[in-house]
Amino acid sequence: MRIAIGQLWQETNAFNPVPTTRADFEAFGVLRGQDLIDQLHDTNEPGGFIQSLRAWPDQPEIVGLVRLPAWPSGPATGQTFTWLREELLAALDKAGPLDGVLLALHGAMCAEGVPDVEGLILEAVRAKIGPIPLVATLDLHASVTPRMARNADALVIYHTAPHIDVFETGVRAAAVLKRILIDGVTPYTALVRVPVVLPAELANTQSPASVSFGLCDHLSKREKQPGILAAGLATVQPWLDIPDHGSAAVVVADRAETARSEAETLAEMLWERRNQYIPLLTPIPLAVEQAARECATGLVVIADSADATTSGSTGDSVHVLEELLKRDWPRPVLVPLVDPSLADLQPGTTWEGSLGGKRLPGKSLYGAWTVERSYQAAFTLSGHLGRNLAIDMGTGVVLRRGPVRVLTTSRPGPHFAPPFFTSAGFDPFTAAVVVAKSPCGFRAAYEGKARLILMARGPGCAPADFVTLPYANIPRPLWPWDQEFTPDLRATIHTSRSLRWSRP
C-alpha cells in the first residue's frame, strides 16, 4: 500500500499589503520527496502522519510529495498560487500509483483572485488522484468551504488554541485514513457554515475560564464516539476578505445522520456563545502604565495582537514601543520588530533613523539607537504552532536605548516565542516587559510564568475590532457586522467517491 503525504501552509491576512511570494515559501523551507519524510518525521502534522503510518500493522510505503510553507502574511500573488498548485500536481505525477493521500493544509490562505486556495488545491488534487481516500488537516482558524468538504473525504481540524496539537492533528488524520482505507468505513462529512467571525484573544482552549475550553472538551469527547471519525470547529481568523468568510462546524462520521446531528449541535453551541468571544482590551498607554507598576516583581507580557505576526500582520507597529520609551525600567524590555533594512547594521555603532511603519504605512519613530549586537533569528519552535519546527527569521540586530531593546528580524515569524528572544541573547522570563506579537497563542509559553499578561488595543492589520477594517467581499448577514438575524445552521452532507474505493 502506498500513501502520499504533503503540506501547504500559509495563513493570509487580507489587510497586510506585503504580498506572499514564492521566495517566502523557499525561505521557510520547501521540501520534496524523501527529504520531506526524513526532515519532518517528528515535526507538526507531517510528523503525525509519518509516525502513524509507520505504526500501521501492514506498514504502507510513505511517499513524500512536497512541503510548501510560508509564514502568515498578505495574500499570495497569482503567480505564487500557480506555482504552488503545479508543485503539488507535479509531485503527484511523480508519485506513481497511490492508495491514499494525507495533506496538511491551513484553510485560510488566499491568493490574488483566489479566495479559496485550499478548496482549489483539494479540487485539483482530487481530479488528479481519482477515487482514492484524501484526508486533509486544517488550522482551527480555517474558513471551511463547501469546495473543501466536497473534494476531501475528511477534514480534520486542530482542537486547540494555542495550537499545541498540530502533531496530534496529523495523528488524528492518519487514524481517519486508516478507518476509511483499512476498516472500509464510508465517511460522511457534515458541514455547517456558522455566520460568525470571532476575535482570537479569548479563544483559549487551555483556560477553563475561556469559552473555547468547553467547546474543545466537547470536541474531544465527541470524537471518542465509535461512529465519529473527526469533529472540528473552525472559528475562522477574522482578517479574510472573502465571499466564504465565516466559521464552520465539521463532523465526519460513518453515517450521514450522525454527522449531521453532531455538526448542527456544534454549530448551535458556537452561535449561542458568540458574545463570549469579545475581549476587553487595554489602551496602550494604560497597558504600559500597568506594566510599569507590576514589573518590579516579575515579567509583564503585553500582547500587541493588532500587529500579531501570527495573525499575518506586518510586525512593524511601533505604538507600544513609543509608549515603553517614555519610562525607565528595572530590567530589559524586549520589543520585536520586522525590518529587513536593518540587518546589516554593525554592532557597537550608533544608528539613527526611523523604526516602524515601513511595511504597513503608519507611525514611525525617529531616533538614535546603539546597535548592541547582530544575531540570527533561527531556532526550533515547540509549543504553539509547532513541534520541532525549524524557524529562520533571518539576520536581525538588537537596538538598545537604556533598558529598551528592539529585536529586529528580516522576516516575520513567531514574535512571541521564548527561543526567539533567546536567539537574540535574552531570557524573556527575567525581562521586565516582553511584547508578544500574538493574540492568544503566546499564552502557551507565558501563562503561569508571567507575573501579568495584558492585552493591548492598538492599530494594525489584525485588530480584535476588525469591523473597523474596509472589508469588501464578505457575505452578509455575518456577525458581528450584523447583529439581528437568525442563521441557517443546517448541515450539508458531503460524501465523495467512498463506495468505489473499497478494496477487495
Ligand SMILES: [Zn+2]
Ligand atoms: Zn490558527
